[in-house]
Amino acid sequence: MEISIKQLEHRYMQGTPFERRALHDVNLDISDETFFALIGHTGSGKSTLIQHLNGLLKPSAGSIKMGDILLEAGGKKQDLKPLRKKAGIVFQYPEHQLFEETVEKDIMFGPRNFGMPEEEAKNTASRVIEMVGLPQTVLSKSPFDLSGGQMRRVAIAGVLAMNPEVLILDEPTAGLDPSGRVEIMDLFYDLHQKNKLTTVLVTHSMEDASKYADEIAVMHKGELYLHGKPSEIFNERKALQAAGLDVPETVQFLLKWNEKSGQNLSLSDFTIEDLAKCLGQALKKRGS
Ligand SMILES: Nc1ncnc2c1ncn2[C@@H]1O[C@H](COP(=O)(O)OP(=O)(O)OP(=O)(O)O)[C@@H](O)[C@H]1O
Numbered sequence: 001m002e003i004s005i006k007q008l009e010h011r012y013m014q015g016t017p018f019e020r021r022a023l024h025d026v027n028l029d030i031s032d033e034t035f036f037a038l039i040g041h042t043g044s045g046k047s048t049l050i051q052h053l054n055g056l057l058k059p060s061a062g063s064i065k066m067g068d069i070l071l072e073a074g075g076k077k078q079d080l081k082p083l084r085k086k087a088g089i090v091f092q093y094p095e096h097q098l099f100e101e102t103v104e105k106d107i108m109f110g111p112r113n114f115g116m117p118e119e120e121a122k123n124t125a126s127r128v129i130e131m132v133g134l135p136q137t138v139l140s141k142s143p144f145d146l147s148g149g150q151m152r153r154v155a156i157a158g159v160l161a162m163n164p165e166v167l168i169l170d171e172p173t174a175g176l177d178p179s180g181r182v183e184i185m186d187l188f189y190d191l192h193q194k195n196k197l198t199t200v201l202v203t204h205s206m207e208d209a210s211k212y213a214d215e216i217a218v219m220h221k222g223e224l225y226l227h228g229k230p231s232e233i234f235n236e237r238k239a240l241q242a243a244g245l246d247v248p249e250t251v252q253f254l255l256k257w258n259e260k261s262g263q264n265l266s267l268s269d270f271t272i273e274d275l276a277k278c279l280g281q282a283l284k285k286r287g288s
Helices: 046-053 081-086 103-113 118-131 136-140 148-160 178-195 206-212 230-234 237-242 249-261 272-287
Strands: 003-012 020-030 035-040 061-066 069-072 087-090 166-170 198-203 215-220 223-228
Touching: 003 046, 020 046, 035 046, 035 206, 046 061, 046 087, 046 166, 046 198, 069 081, 081 087, 087 148, 103 118, 103 136, 103 148, 118 136, 118 148, 148 178, 166 178, 178 198, 178 206, 198 206, 206 230, 215 230, 223 230, 223 237, 249 272
Parallel strands: 020 223, 035 198, 035 215, 087 166, 166 198
Antiparallel strands: 003 020, 003 061, 061 069, 215 223
């Protein structure tokens, strides 16, 4: 689903002495089926921005178009239900929202709320539990008898049960150890690939953004600061540093290599595999 954000502004506690502008004049288009990363220093406005994408927050000025749904500042009071269904959010620590006595009931909660018949909701629970890589036997268990990683997968299954067209991930690997982070991020990437799900990832990790995203947007002080393909963003190291960020370590290595060797290895070869390959070729060239 295409997302188009125009001149978006958000003010918390608008009209009170505590008013605070969290977003200013944000213009951003996200194409259908993109894996999009939103990165920025703490307080730069990432969470505020994504909460507009499923109607949790309303624009103070400007507009957001999600597929055929338009949300405008000062627009008529809209029914946000269709938007909530289109855009599923996985919050930080989503497992904290589990509350039903069985995994199946927890996953069925959202679909039932939207009027899905009982049998269909059960079938949905059975389908999505497999999508998140858990066995059917988990459905009859209490969510609280599962491991932390399994609980997180159940919570993600609950979001998938709504059949969203856009998946919004707000630092979904918070609190996981390194191998758990990779597992969950690989799961999201796989879901994106197999289901052509437009995915918006909010992250502090330039490593994750560069590994998974087709495009990266950098937020800084409530404004859209940079936007482009990962390799384009990496060419702006000084600007990134000014916003309290940096390029991934692999790119830092490539930049150092180019500086010391006088070669010009491409910054788009930033995955470990690409890096190993192009260093092998560069060393061969130097040896011959
Ligand atoms: N409910 C709120 N009421 C008032 N101000 C808020 C509220 N939520 C966020 N803010 C302020 O809005 C600005 C943007 O916050 P936001 O949470 O969107 O940033 P963020 O980039 O997601 O930060 P983090 O990476 O720490 O989650 C910050 O200055 C923050 O203090």
